[in-house]
Amino acid sequence: MDELSLAVVGIDFPNRDGSNRRFELLQCNPGDPVSLRPEPRNPHDRFAVAVLSERGHQIGYLTAERAPWIGGRLRSGEEVAAVFQGVAGGAAYIRVAFGGRAPTLPAAPSGAPIARDDIADPDGPMWGA
Numbered sequence: 001m002d003e004l005s006l007a008v009v010g011i012d013f014p015n016r017d018g019s020n021r022r023f024e025l026l027q028c029n030p031g032d033p034v035s036l037r038p039e040p041r042n043p044h045d046r047f048a049v050a051v052l053s054e055r056g057h058q059i060g061y062l063t064a065e066r067a068p069w070i071g072g073r074l075r076s077g078e079e080v081a082a083v084f085q086g087v088a089g090g091a092a093y094i095r096v097a098f099g100g101r102a103p104t105l106p107a108a109p110s111g112a113p114i115a116r117d118d119i120a121d122p123d124g125p126m127w128g129a
Helices: 021-026 067-075
Strands: 003-009 033-038 049-052 058-062 080-088 091-098
Touching: 021 058, 033 067, 049 067, 058 067, 058 091, 067 080
Parallel strands: none
Antiparallel strands: 003 058, 003 091, 033 049, 033 080, 049 058, 080 091
């Protein structure tokens, strides 16, 4: 899989520095670059991968199901590029591409929120996270 959309969870939790993740998400536009930062010393999950906006503010984490796989690819030195895709309910979504490719956003109807069917992560969890 060279490109896919991934859920970003924990968007309603405050950051350690007191910044608000939902507020930061309001500043993000589809296609804005985001960065992925593995957190091997995270006390809750050693495989955690934080997602940061282009301004360097955390907007959440990759799901526990996807973090080990994406983190492993990052640790192996593989090039991973990511962009903000949108917000739907309790999760944000990013689009990632591997191997030096630039991520492309899936086509969405103008002005419509992301529909669950537009999320191209067929192996993701069934409960929407």
